[in-house]
Amino acid sequence: xxxxxxxxxxxxxxxxxxxxxxxxxxxxxxxxxxxxxxxxxxxxxxxxxxxxxxxxxxxxxxxxxxxxxxxxxxxxxxxxxxxxxxxxxxxxxxxxxxxxxxxxxxxxxxxxxxxxxxxxxxxxxxxxxxxxxxxxxxxxxxxxxxxxxxxxxxxxxxxxxxxxxxxxxxxxxxxxxxxxxxxxxxxxxxxxxxxxxxxxxxxxxxxxxxxxxxxxxxxxxxxxxxxxxxxxxxxxxxxxxxxxxxxxxxxxxxxxxxxxxxxxxxxxxxxxxxxxxxxxxxxxxxxxxxxxxxxxxxxxxxxxxxxxxxxxxxxxxxxxxxxxxxxxxxxxxxxxxxxxxxxxxxxxxxxxxxxxxxxxxxxxxxxxxxxxxxxxxxxxx
Amino acid sequence: xxxxxxxxxxxxxxxxxxxxxxxxxxxxxxxxxxxxxxxxxxxxxxxxxxxxxxxxxxxxxxxxxxxxxxxxxxxxxxxxxxxxxxxxxxxxxxxxxxxxxxxxxxxxxxxxxxxxxxxxxxxxxxxxxxxxxxxxxxxxxxxxxxxxxxxxxxxxxxxxxxxxxxxxxxxxxxxxxxxxxxxxxxxxxxxxxxxxxxxxxxxxxxxxxxxxxxxxxxxxxxxxxxxxxxxxxxxxxxxxxxxxxxxxxxxxxxxxxxxxxxxxx
Numbered sequence: 001x002x003x004x005x006x007x008x009x010x011x012x013x014x015x016x017x018x019x020x021x022x023x024x025x026x027x028x029x030x031x032x033x034x035x036x037x038x039x040x041x042x043x044x045x046x047x048x049x050x051x052x053x054x055x056x057x058x059x060x061x062x063x064x065x066x067x068x069x070x071x072x073x074x075x076x077x078x079x080x081x082x083x084x085x086x087x088x089x090x091x092x093x094x095x096x097x098x099x100x101x102x103x104x105x106x107x108x109x110x111x112x113x114x115x116x117x118x119x120x121x122x123x124x125x126x127x128x129x130x131x132x133x134x135x136x137x138x139x140x141x142x143x144x145x146x147x148x149x150x151x152x153x154x155x156x157x158x159x160x161x162x163x164x165x166x167x168x169x170x171x172x173x174x175x176x177x178x179x180x181x182x183x184x185x186x187x188x189x190x191x192x193x194x195x196x197x198x199x200x201x202x203x204x205x206x207x208x209x210x211x212x213x214x215x216x217x218x219x220x221x222x223x224x225x226x227x228x229x230x231x232x233x234x235x236x237x238x239x240x241x242x243x244x245x246x247x248x249x250x251x252x253x254x255x256x257x258x259x260x261x262x263x264x265x266x267x268x269x270x271x272x273x274x275x276x277x278x279x280x281x282x283x284x285x286x287x288x289x290x291x292x293x294x295x296x297x298x299x300x301x302x303x304x305x306x307x308x309x310x311x312x313x314x315x316x317x318x319x320x321x322x323x324x325x326x327x328x329x330x331x332x333x334x335x336x337x338x339x340x341x342x343x344x345x346x347x348x349x350x351x352x353x354x355x356x357x358x359x360x361x362x363x364x365x366x367x368x369x370x371x372x373x374x375x376x377x378x379x380x381x
Numbered sequence: 382x383x384x385x386x387x388x389x390x391x392x393x394x395x396x397x398x399x400x401x402x403x404x405x406x407x408x409x410x411x412x413x414x415x416x417x418x419x420x421x422x423x424x425x426x427x428x429x430x431x432x433x434x435x436x437x438x439x440x441x442x443x444x445x446x447x448x449x450x451x452x453x454x455x456x457x458x459x460x461x462x463x464x465x466x467x468x469x470x471x472x473x474x475x476x477x478x479x480x481x482x483x484x485x486x487x488x489x490x491x492x493x494x495x496x497x498x499x500x501x502x503x504x505x506x507x508x509x510x511x512x513x514x515x516x517x518x519x520x521x522x523x524x525x526x527x528x529x530x531x532x533x534x535x536x537x538x539x540x541x542x543x544x545x546x547x548x549x550x551x552x553x554x555x556x557x558x559x560x561x562x563x564x565x566x567x568x569x570x571x572x573x574x575x576x577x578x579x580x581x582x583x584x585x586x587x588x589x590x591x592x593x594x595x596x597x598x599x600x601x602x603x604x605x606x607x608x609x610x611x612x613x614x615x616x617x618x619x620x621x622x623x624x625x626x627x628x629x630x631x632x633x634x635x636x637x638x639x640x641x642x643x644x645x646x
Contacts, residue, residue: 041453078455090457110457123459130458138458165459208532208550251532253547289536289545332538333568369573373452 057359070096122166132174132201146294174201439597483587510577526554534570
């Protein structure tokens with residue numbers, strides 16, 4: 001999962017803000033149900049996970065390979081200010097024992113204003129928002145993700161910024177000004193400082209069910225603490241991360257295919273550049289109304305040049321192959337049970353002087369989507 | 382005008398001479414017997430038709446304000462094509478379309494699928510199911526045409542009927558036959574704010590109120606029934622009614638129910 005590297009004081013402030021916001025909404029729901037039904041929305045997902053992993057994989061191992069559990073609450077609420085105008089926030093609480101001791105995290109992932117035009121041709125957003133590069137980020141939600149694990153490529157980033165998005169005919173677009181780069185913190189050791197950068201996404205839908213997309217961003221990815229270590233006369237803002245992404249969606253009947261290819265180019269101090277390429281393909285087929293199968297295959301390739309140690313703490317060009325297969329069963333429209341097996345294999349050349357271990361994991365996940373508004377509005381039949 | 386009462390008043394009219402009264406009665410009896418002998422087979426069917434066409438229930442459905450709240454439309458992760466904008470406007474007149482008024486009977490009732498010529502459909506248009514509530518009789522087949530330029534994936538996991546229609550483009554349709562009575566909530570896998578309800582009934586005697594809240598159920602065989610008003614956000618509103626041949630009962634219904642909310646005669 002994505003872990004934003006806020007400082008502890010920032011995290012606490014964010015947690016307090018989120019909790020206050022949610023309590024205020026709950027009070028409104030309880031005190032003025034009719035008004036609340038129309039203007040407020042509170043929805044969420046509760047996940048319970050049980051997993052067992054190998055004990056020596058860098059990316060998959062959790063809890064030292066022992067059987068472990070995880071609980072997660074994703075909660076979002078929206079307030080309709082007036083026709084077309086909405087304010088929303090989304091936070092996540094997670095508790096697990098992946099590191100051998102119980103940890104609980106709370107983070108505010110999104111908080112923003114959104115305006116949707118009367119014709120629904122476009123919308124505008126400002127706040128802590130989804131980057132246009134994350135074409136498939138709705139699968140961050142466990143009820144949308146056909147598997148339990150997530151691609152390293154669509155690990156979402158929620159920078160502060162402004163975005164305009166819309167569609168016209170066969171074309172759709174997203175344009176944003178954001179304060180942070182899209183970096184998967186699970187794969188990078190750098191915590192970027194805020195700096196404005198543009199981000200774009202365009203898509204074409206030649207016919208319903210098929211869409212090709214392309215996205216682009218470029219901007220600083222280092223932080224000011226590194227200034228003293230940089231070449232003389234340079235500033236951390238002089239080194240950019242450039243990302244080009246391509247995505248594909250195809251579906252028909254009971255079959256779905258999603259894919260993404262991302263090429264990242266880092267300007268590394270003292271070195272020319274370091275490249276990072278990754279792609280995944282994700283297939284899903286629904287066998288019956290309740291039962292489906294899914295598969296995700298992904299590959300990440302790093303051609304660090306000589307800058308890998310700076311970025312990732314590793315110099316050797318490497319290739320990660322990752323495969324996850326799973327089955328899902330819907331107990332109800334809101335309750336989904338998934339079981340999945342995932343394995344990864346490393347190929348590093350030249351052979352490093354430290355052990356590289358391939359990994360695997362088996363996981364069971366039960367997800368429950370809820371809508372607080374419906375509890376107030378609808379009677380059981 | 383009540384015919385029975387009109388006849389009574391005529392005979393109570395003291396200004397009418399007795400001889401004329403006697404002649405009129407004799408003429409009526411002879412005419413009646415003649416017609417009966419000549420048109421007996423046809424008379425039976427005509428009598429049946431008369432009793433069903435003029436027998437029914439009608440009234441007004443009133444909906445309390447707390448049932449008219451519109452669900453807010455919000456998507457945490459908007460699609461590439463933005464959803465139709467949310468609305469906070471109250472559309473009270475639309476809410477009548479979400480009420481189903483029907484009759485239940487302990488006695489066996491004629492169960493017949495909807496007329497073959499009547500095309501039952503629940504369309505997907507503007508990322509909304511239209512209609513939101515669709516009552517049908519057991520055995521009916523409903524079409525689900527996609528009228529949006531995007532995919533939808535209509536499904537239900539109801540115990541009454543489980544189905545998943547997959548994804549199909551604008552202009553195509555899939556159909557489902559409902560063999561069992563019950564409530565069938567319908568959703569879209571791709572748009573979680575889309576929902577609808579199919580009410581599968583064992584009775585052909587049902588209706589949805591018009592935009593003014595008025596409802597009428599015709600052609601009801603005489604007997605004792607339970608008049609039910611159903612709304613997804615309300616408890617069942619029900620009342621025992623006695624349907625009498627040749628009469629149209631009037632019952633006004635308020636949803637949700639409170640004391641004296643059903644009034645009628």
